[in-house]
Amino acid sequence: MSHRTFVWLCLLPLAVVTTAFFLLPMARLVVTGAEGPQGLAGYLAILTEPRYRATLINTVLLASATTVVTLVVATVAGMFLQRHRFPGRAVLIAMLTFPLAFPGVVVGFLIILLAGRQGLIGDLTSRAFGEKLVFAYSIYGLFLGYLYFSIPRVILTIMAAVQKLDVGLEEAARSLGASPWAVQRDVVLPALGPAFVASGAIAFATAMGAFGTAFTLATNIDVLPMLIYTEFTLAANFATSAALSVGLGIIAWAILALARSFSGGTVAAAG
Amino acid sequence: MRDRLIFTAQLLFTLLVAAFLVVPAILSITAGITVNYFQGIRSGVTLQWVFQVWELYAGTILLSFVIAFATLVVTLLAGVPAAYALHVRGGRLSRIVEEVITLPLAIPGLAIALALLLTYQGFSDFRRSWLFILTGHVIFTMPFMVRSVMAVFATVDIKTLDEGAASLGAAPWRRFLDVIVPNAVPGILAGSLMVVTLSLGEFNLTWMLHTPLTKTLPIGLADAYASMRLEVASAYTLIFFVMIIPLLVAMQLFADKEQAR
Numbered sequence: 001m002s003h004r005t006f007v008w009l010c011l012l013p014l015a016v017v018t019t020a021f022f023l024l025p026m027a028r029l030v031v032t033g034a035e036g037p038q039g040l041a042g043y044l045a046i047l048t049e050p051r052y053r054a055t056l057i058n059t060v061l062l063a064s065a066t067t068v069v070t071l072v073v074a075t076v077a078g079m080f081l082q083r084h085r086f087p088g089r090a091v092l093i094a095m096l097t098f099p100l101a102f103p104g105v106v107v108g109f110l111i112i113l114l115a116g117r118q119g120l121i122g123d124l125t126s127r128a129f130g131e132k133l134v135f136a137y138s139i140y141g142l143f144l145g146y147l148y149f150s151i152p153r154v155i156l157t158i159m160a161a162v163q164k165l166d167v168g169l170e171e172a173a174r175s176l177g178a179s180p181w182a183v184q185r186d187v188v189l190p191a192l193g194p195a196f197v198a199s200g201a202i203a204f205a206t207a208m209g210a211f212g213t214a215f216t217l218a219t220n221i222d223v224l225p226m227l228i229y230t231e232f233t234l235a236a237n238f239a240t241s242a243a244l245s246v247g248l249g250i251i252a253w254a255i256l257a258l259a260r261s262f263s264g265g266t267v268a269a270a271g
Numbered sequence: 272m273r274d275r276l277i278f279t280a281q282l283l284f285t286l287l288v289a290a291f292l293v294v295p296a297i298l299s300i301t302a303g304i305t306v307n308y309f310q311g312i313r314s315g316v317t318l319q320w321v322f323q324v325w326e327l328y329a330g331t332i333l334l335s336f337v338i339a340f341a342t343l344v345v346t347l348l349a350g351v352p353a354a355y356a357l358h359v360r361g362g363r364l365s366r367i368v369e370e371v372i373t374l375p376l377a378i379p380g381l382a383i384a385l386a387l388l389l390t391y392q393g394f395s396d397f398r399r400s401w402l403f404i405l406t407g408h409v410i411f412t413m414p415f416m417v418r419s420v421m422a423v424f425a426t427v428d429i430k431t432l433d434e435g436a437a438s439l440g441a442a443p444w445r446r447f448l449d450v451i452v453p454n455a456v457p458g459i460l461a462g463s464l465m466v467v468t469l470s471l472g473e474f475n476l477t478w479m480l481h482t483p484l485t486k487t488l489p490i491g492l493a494d495a496y497a498s499m500r501l502e503v504a505s506a507y508t509l510i511f512f513v514m515i516i517p518l519l520v521a522m523q524l525f526a527d528k529e530q531a532r
Binding site for chain 2: 017084148232
């Protein structure tokens with residue numbers, strides 16, 4: 001057997017699995033999306049149908065808010081942890097990254113324990129102000145849940161990027177008389193740009209497609225994944241749910257592809 | 272003085288974020304071993320909820336392990352040779368293949384599950400067995416195995432080793448088993464940890480693919496969250512933590528060791 005044949009053989013199992021259980025099903029999904037009463041126009045329903053459009057806007061706003069707040073929180077904490085050495089630092093880093101592998105359902109449950117009917121926040125507020133604050137099942141609860149699973153992902157990327165920063169540039173800026181804020185604004189933050197774009201895109205795409213958290217919180221707020229789920233299981237509306245999932249998939253993929261070309265381009269330009 | 276103030280403010284902020292992530296997990300752990308969560312820990316500590324979860328949901332825990340292990344076997348058998356082939360072949364086709372198998376990371380699990388359902392709902396025996404869930408987990412975790420192994424190949428000069436063994440007359444499959452695989456061990460281990468951890472916690476795909484007879488641990492969790500008392504749901508979550516946290520720690524140690532090299 002020649003080396004060439006062997007290399008092809010090595011690819012065969014992956015090719016079979018990917019074709020049978022990913023490429024063919026995805027093709028089927030795209031075809032099904034156009035099999036509804038409206039045909040191909042079913043794909044436009046996500047934009048033209050008021051209910052779907054409102055859900056799309058809701059989801060995009062929620063995902064954007066999650067991304068922005070996560071980036072701010074992760075940058076402050078990540079920069080601090082990477083730049084200072086103090087006892088307990090390793091434990092703190094472990095605490096900030098351990099929810100990385102929690103499924104969305106578990107995150108939803110943790111939010112219920114924090115802000116639900118028997119939650120800690122409700123307990124504390126009823127003792128302090130005599131009024132129970134319960135917001136786990138509202139859009140704020142969902143937002144808190146999205147923050148919960150986004151922060152660990154983003155903080156790791158930011159810490160890695162801070163580690164690679166050239167400290168000499170900051171010292172140069174300082175020796176030229178720049179104030180600490182100016183150094184942050186003009187030297188540190190621009191240098192972290194590619195990391196912001198890359199990790200922000202991941203946070204955004206994850207938030208767009210997150211299903212488990214919304215499912216557990218059983219909110220009546222419509223986010224796109226919940227809409228797809230109810231269209232499919234309750235309404236048995238296969239064509240619509242397929243068209244909506246293709247739309248959701250394209251949005252998530254496009255954001256990631258765009259971010260990669262952008263941050264990749266910047267990295268190349270700097271090199 | 273000013274630096275001191277900034278340091279303290281940043282430390283407090285970081286502690287607050289850590290509290291946000293850790294406090295709910297601690298609440299859940301204590302609720303799982305409290306006699307009555309509403310009355311608080313004063314009501315006493317018990318393992319009765321953990322035992323109750325075991326009675327009700329042992330099957331889901333077992334199935335999760337079976338699926339995670341099967342996912343690992345399939346991703347190893349298909350992913351490791353493929354990573355080798357993609358590395359030595361290089362070029363445009365390899366990049367396209369890598370791109371395609373990485374797509375499941377970008378496309379939400381719900382969409383992939385829907386696609387699998389629409390394609391295979393006619394094959395009712397397959398649809399009803401746990402193998403159907405396995406296909407979803409394999410597609411979702413494959414990129415982690417392939418990329419992790421390829422990352423090792425990028426640092427070891429695999430081509431020279433391979434050619435050296437070839438010049439000594441070793442057949443391709445012999446070289447693969449005796450030269451390539453041993454050199455890829457760090458990547459295989461890191462990839463395996465990732466695959467098992469992700470498979471054990473996978474919900475988005477599994478919720479769509481499961482049947483009443485093929486429930487995995489996260490499915491059971493969702494079930495308990497919706498219908499069981501808080502203590503039982505918490506005890507179940509506690510069992511999940513006990514399973515997943517050693518894997519996370521192992522992954523972290525592994526990453527640290529790789530970085531130290």
